[in-house]
Amino acid sequence: MSWVLLTTAGLLEIVFALAMKGSDGFTRLAPALLTVATGASSVFLLSVSLRTLPVGTGYAVWTGIGAAGTAILGMVVLGDSAAPLRLLCIALILTGVIGLKLVSGN
Numbered sequence: 001m002s003w004v005l006l007t008t009a010g011l012l013e014i015v016f017a018l019a020m021k022g023s024d025g026f027t028r029l030a031p032a033l034l035t036v037a038t039g040a041s042s043v044f045l046l047s048v049s050l051r052t053l054p055v056g057t058g059y060a061v062w063t064g065i066g067a068a069g070t071a072i073l074g075m076v077v078l079g080d081s082a083a084p085l086r087l088l089c090i091a092l093i094l095t096g097v098i099g100l101k102l103v104s105g106n
Contacts, residue, residue: 046059
């Protein structure tokens, strides 16, 4: 269950980042409220998952999902660069996240 909560927290982190971008510096109300709600929810779910997961593993997976997912959606939705080296770096992040899950005892 902790891994489900952690994955959900990571996915909320992606929504948080995209909503923050859409809030235009917190000048647009709806995206600003979504930013606050998803950010708080993400941190809450991370904290619950850390009851049973090692803090280093949990935090690394949470930030990895958020960073890689945000970068991928930035490319797909916002037209960010999809340069080959950038894709390689995202793949390395995802490899690390999967590796931490595989070697975790939980």
